[in-house]
Amino acid sequence: MIKISVVCVGKLKEEYWRKACAEYSKRMGRYADFSIIEIDEEKLPDEPSSAQIENTLKKEGERILAKIPKESRIISLCIEGRIYSSEELADMTKNIAIEGCSSIAFVIGGSWGLSEEVKKVSSVRMSMSRMTFPHQLARVMLCEQIYRSFQINSGGKYHK
Numbered sequence: 346m347i348k349i350s351v352v353c354v355g356k357l358k359e360e361y362w363r364k365a366c367a368e369y370s371k372r373m374g375r376y377a378d379f380s381i382i383e384i385d386e387e388k389l390p391d392e393p394s395s396a397q398i399e400n401t402l403k404k405e406g407e408r409i410l411a412k413i414p415k416e417s418r419i420i421s422l423c424i425e426g427r428i429y430s431s432e433e434l435a436d437m438t439k440n441i442a443i444e445g446c447s448s449i450a451f452v453i454g455g456s457w458g459l460s461e462e463v464k465k466v467s468s469v470r471m472s473m474s475r476m477t478f479p480h481q482l483a484r485v486m487l488c489e490q491i492y493r494s495f496q497i498n499s500g501g502k503y504h505k
Contacts, residue, residue, distance in 0.1 A: 356386075387405055406461075407460075407462075410463060410466070414448050418468050421469070427471060427472060431490060431494065
């Protein structure tokens, strides 16, 4: 069974976001060993300097890299990434498994994004949209899209 990890900076603050992610985690149980790994977010002042932001990205990036399961294919979510359709994401996850990789890690950075170190080790840079979403919503959307991709690949009725 393939292992799917969502490695993300910060915790879900609202119960409804946690419940939504828990629901998709439960649904994913029939397709994959699915987990969400939360990384502590660095605290910054209200108006951080570029050096403070860079230091934050570096520290968060180090924690992210330490938590990514070994041998994972890394897919980083970042604004400059390519936008994939649900069908393209399904093809990507299927092809990664066909290539013999048994672990995929999706990475969501903090409010300032991802460090260059994380982006460099990523196989794919993916954007959910050119629009900006709260990180908590982005996590739920990613969980839903991962579930949808497995439904597409299995011929399920969820995706119409």
